Amino acid sequence: VIDLAYRLYQRIRLGYPWSGAWPCYLLVAFAALALTAVVPGGPARAVLAVPVLLGVPGALTLGAAQARRSVDATAFGALAVMLSALWLAFATLILTVLQVRISGVSVYVCLLLVCCVLAAAAQRQLRRRAAREPAVLPAREPADVLSVPDEIGASARRGAWYAVGGVLAGVALLGGGAVAYASAAHQAPAGYTWLAWSGAKADGVITVGAHGIALPFEITNEERGTTEYRLTASWTGGGTALALAAPRTLRIGGEKTVRATLSIPQPPGACAFRIVVTLTELGTAHPQSWSINAGVRASPGTDGPAGCAP
């Protein structure tokens, strides 16, 4: 089996060398992008998919446009990335025009078709170049950037490896900085408390039936330690607050949420009542308080005292 695989490899290598068939190889790489779906989504899949997604369409475009040899390795890579990113945007535009939903699958299929066309064009250009053109480009072309007489340094082939080295060094530098920053001790964020209605009924003016109603709410303490609070309920009218329920004192631990309920009977009359739940911090010189309110009224048809205000 090993011998067979080796012979197959040799046959492909010798029969379809990289320099003569790279568009096809890139097309295969793009087609193989579908296989990354078996890898769990996230950084692991991204490591496999991003180089293909943000490299292949652009590289094939450069190949199809016969511009591959006109720039050095770094420029080729950078331009391929930008063109690939553009192809992603163009693919979404194409799908929008075709009224197809944009998703991973639809974009992949669209880009695969685009890559097929580009690979065919690039392969054709390679064949035409091999048949017609000498290896040396005209002297005054910008294409001669890799062989400017005053330049000292790596050859074009080695230039690509220098670029890879630069990317690896940069990734190490940036990654090192990010890890160092993430693992350092950070300032703890300021704590807080909140009070909120939690049931579906606490919006607008709530209609209360003959059996009354229970209005759920929740209190969250995001301070570090335990805090003591006083919980009160009242209804407001004529500029004063009138007690609605016996107050409660409660202690809530840090980063804890407590659920509570305000149960009220059916209000008298046809007017709405403004009820208020207030939470007050205890044990501090300047106690903070939080409140929520709602309007409640008896179900339609109930009569009662006058004194409603708009």
Add this chain to the structure above:
Amino acid sequence: VIVEPRLEAQDTACLTPRHAVTEGRWWPFVLTVAACEAMGMAAVVKSYLVAQATLSNEAEFIWFWAGMSLMELPLIAVIARRRTGAAVRSALLLVIGFASYAPKLLRDPSAPIYHDEYAHWRATYDIVATGRLFSPAQIVPVIARYPGLHAATAVIVDVTGLSIWQAATVLVLLCHLALLAGIVTLGRAIGLDSRAATLAAVAYGCNASFLYFDTQFSYESMSITLVVWSLAAFAQAIRAQSGPHRSAWCCLTVMLSFGCAITHHLTTIELTAVMLVISVALSVPRAARSDGWRGTAVTAWLLTAFTLAAIVGWIYFLAPITVAYLSPYLGTALNQLTQMLSGSSSGRQLFSASLSPWWEHIAAFGVTLVAFVFAAGGLPLLLRRWRSGRLAAGRERALLLGYATVGLAYFPSTVFIFSPAGAEGARRSWAISWIGLAVLAALCAAWLVDWASLRRRAAARWTALGVLTAMTATALVGGTAAGLDASYRFPGPYLYGSDARSDTPELNAMAQWFLARFGPGHRMVTDRYTGLEMASFGLQDTAMPSAAFPVWDLYTARPGQPLGPPSLFTVLTQGHYRYLVVDKRIATDVPLLGIYFEGNEPGDFVQPNGQPIFSGRLAKFNGVLWMSKIFESDNYAVYRMNLPAGSQRYQVRPAAPLRGKLTVSQ
């Protein structure tokens, strides 16, 4: 253009290999540079850790610039050496690209914090969630019509399973690296050697937008790279002999400039302007006359016309909102400048609310001076070559002259920085004008490095190199200081009225509570800083205040007075605005940016005594009968507005006892 001072026979001695890093001794040199990089990154990390604890501290700036200098200056020095190979320069430039991305990456490694980043995060989310482009955008409505960046990001999210922010970080990092490579390619295409072209990229890295603004998750970050590559392809098309090569680069120019048009409006307009300047230069016989120059000029004009048609067509058919979005800036800026010149207005006071230290302010002024020195040095070099016949009339001369013109546009544009409305536009134009300026600066810098290296006396040589290093450091510090304020650049405690320091766990919790409780897509009224979070992670639709929709009138009404004009309630009711989210600090704090809601709000929200007009005017919401307070935390309150108001009547007199019960389940 091979830049070199006149070399005398004895001067060339210092260029001999005995002064070079020889084959056998390369590793101590590499290790030294690597150590500088590591120490530099450590210093930058240290600066951010220092910054977390205090509002603003000079130590954070010192650590930061020490780190950035350690990371960048040694690499720049190696790039500037004549003997460094082109491939090594490219590799080192990539390292500079990564190093210069570190400040932004560390600033917000896990979530957006800049104003436009929230908008693009939401736009990307909408594409991922709905599978459609052009959904109405929150925070910055115009971005919905320019989907280039968020469409590409959404595809990466869909294919890789990364979070939106991770995908955005990858894409913006790649754009940042490609930007530098694009400047090098552009430099090479207009005739610079690899050293000058790479130095041009380094010089470009000193512009005000490079380190932070053009590394944020915003459409401009992608489009500026597309602009540079469009110009590089444009220059390659011009430099190529007619035939397949020219056609190839023309195709790429068309593709890149169209990509630019679907990504960002302003940079595409600026791209068109630059192409126009180049086309004019290519049409001037004195500059461009050579074999086939008419054909080249026609090519340039056709490509310019295509780019113009692309952006005009895109605006006309798909993004007409762009005109209303951009036009007030230019009109107001010109008006303010006219007022300043006539003496009826004092203009904008630079660094008035800045948290950065005095020496950054001086460097910010100094960068203009340094740029002027380098430009003034680069121009005579060009002219000398022109006169001596070493820069013959033709495409190369025309391109260099065109880019020199673009670069010189930087200096008049700095005047707009004194106009409140023009400052932002001026800063954004620098990302373009610095392309040309970088070309001039690179010519001068390469010449100066050679000139300094040729001094026979060591003291003179090192003094000259020291002055060059100081000028580079000034440009690096000043360029960044002239761009964004410290509140954007450094982490730190909460700072009211700052886009980048308004995001707190409390605000996050409120937004998530609202989303979990009511679901996405509710229309709400709130201030600018709360709105950023609610419209992005909260997935709500926040109001866009304006003179026609003055939501601030809800806040400014005195207790006991009716809220807002009737027309406001008509808009609120018809627009199905159901929630009001109040940041209680609006009543006590003056925003760092000077804006509570939007830039078009009335200017009298801060009273002469320094107190906000909202002081003592927020508690009234608790007594408004058509509002229910459904959430309150330390700093935020959420009200449900039961509009239309007035349909429900409330009990105001004591009635029969109403008795309820509080039950708590711990």
